[in-house]
Amino acid sequence: MKITVIGTGYVGLVTGACLAEQGNHVFCLDLNQEKIDILNAGGVPIYEPGLKEIIERNLAYGRLIFSTDVSAAVAYGDIQFIAVGTPPSEDGSADLSYVLEAARQIGRHMNRFKVVVNKSTVPVGTADKVTEVIAQELLNRSLPSENFSVISNPEFLKEGAAIEDFMRPDRIVIGSQANAAGFAAKEMMRQLYAPFNRHHERTYYMDVRSAELTKYAANAMLATRISFMNEIANLADVLGADIESVRQGIGSDTRIGYSFLYAGTGYGGSCFPKDVSALAKIAEHHGQELKLIKAVEEVNEYQKNILVKKIINRYGKDLAGKTFCLWGLAFKPNTDDMREAPSRVVIRNLLMRGAQIKAHDPVAMHEARLAINGDMSDCTELLEDLSFHEDPLDAAQGADALLIMTEWKSFRSPDFHTLKQALAAPVIFDGRNIYDPQLIIDQGFEYEGIGRKAFQEPSYLPELFILKNQIMNQASQIVSDAASGGLIQH
Template structure:
């Protein structure tokens, strides 16, 4: 089938590459000419494991092409995906300017019937707005024929495992409302995704509004699990319990499952923060409230500063003269995406308190400096920040090491070498990678998340525990 994809970002490129790999004829269009030039020169504007090989294979077979020409893309695709960004606006709602601009651009070039598929994460009602933009353009040209159907097909891939997620979906959600085109559109989408439905039907059909809301509900549910575990972890610290044992203890319950139960420095990335915010705003627009999701967001905001609060407890409010190493800048391993990464909040807090910061990330280097500079907006402050060439270079003379992203390369460091090169052997493990007992034996001060760190630090918790012990004897 001939498919066009508007937006050559993480979602658009993975969708395009994977559909081409299934044999479809794909054109990816982006209005960023630099990105398209990179793609046409056999490069990639983003990092995603396996994508380079996938693209090379399909370029060589002539199944995927890249362009900035909307007329060509609209002419080509029977199905046209919209996969452009929907960032947060000031009030938290989703900014639909890119989606609606694309709809108008498509409308200007429509000559025959096309299925327009919203793959971007968009609030309920967006399909209707896209439809209106398309129709307005047709009206301007005096075309009254029904030349399109707008449907919703939210994307559930995870950066870092995007190709696997796309090629082995748990489900494909398609929102399609009743219309004279229903049968045609249903058939086209069935055909497009037929490779995924051979073993058993993975496509879940529903109305457009339900599909739009399904995406937000899924992300809000996953964010809730993370914030919930972070709260339990923080309580574990106070009570002398161990979050890792608790995680295994509750994950074994099949109703709960093991995924998304890891405590850490909070969630980030291009989806959870903006999607929870947009969901909260949608409810407010309806005169309602998302109380759970609002709490999830508040817990997450606090969790991002947890490691810095620990440093304040240890070193005091002023970090002047101290140097901290930060391992991991990307919001999670196997991606170069730094959008809303916890590392950015942590680094800003450290710099604000006068510290020197040396950071290392296996993938993000130049982009890391650029993101920190963007947040800092001050050359003098930036002079206290540097990107190191290696994890050990970052740790040189550091007064503490903060592990923020769980890249595999950080799983088994040479602790003796770290101890020897650091000014103070102190590790704040924001991803619970290390064995607290082993580090204690090595003479390295250690704090994880929810691993009995703060007993001595909280008077109320100490008194509560002593009371418990007294009543049990």
């Protein structure tokens, strides 16, 4: 099939590359000439494992086109994916200006039946607005206004695992309009996604508004689980419980499961913060208050500062003269995405308190520099106290403590002996609970996790072992006496 993808951001690029990998011919449109030049040269402007190889392969096969030519893009694809950004407005609602402009360009240039697919995360009712915009453009050109149909096909991609998620999806959600054009569009989408349903049907067909709400509801549920577990972890700190034991205890319930029950420094990225806020605004616009969703946001904002609170408890409010090594900048591993990353909150707060920071991330340092420079625009002089290091041990050299902000695999099993020698003081603040507390303490470190505690033998255990040995000795003596008296035979 011939496909057009409008927007070569995270969602658009993964969508276009993966559809080309299935044998479709895909035209990817973006108005950023610099980005298009990078893509045509075989480069990738974002970090996503496996994406570069797919793009290179399909460019070579001639199944991928990258261009800034709007009219050519609209003319090319029978299916037009809108995959542009929907950044949060000042009030937290989704900004639809890019989506509606894409729809406007489709209406201005289309010359035959088109299926227009909203791939961007958009508020409920956006399909109606896209329909209105395209219909008005067709009317302006004196063309039939029913010669297209709008589909809602939300993405469910995890950054760092997007290729796997697209190629082997848990579900494919298709929201279509209940008219003749909608039925034709639904059938075209069925054909497009047929290769993903060979083993079993993964597609859920529904009305457009239900599909739009499904995306927000899914992200809000996952964000809720994270914030819930962070609250329980903070309570575990106070009570002296271990959140990892609690996680295993509740996760074993099949009604709950283990996914998204890991405590840490809060969620970030391009989806959860934006979508949770937008869902609350959608409800507010319709006279509803989502109290639970607002609480999820509040807990997450609090949690982003949890390591700073632990550091203040350890060193005091004035951190002048202290140096902290920070491992991990991206909001999660296997991505360079710094949007809403908790590390940004921690870095700003520590710098504001006079600390020096030596930071390392395997892939996100370029994006981190850009993001943090923006965060510190009101106090740029403090950026002198922030340095970036390609080598994690170099970043640790002379630091008063190590902070773990992203759970990269390369951080999980460092040479603790070398790390201890590099640090000025053997202190670890584990913001992602990637280490076993007892293991770290046995290595001679002071450890502070999120709701974690080291297992310590109860004080009565030595007495218990003594009592056990006494009983065993007495039992052996009784058996020996009985044998010598002929009461038992060997």
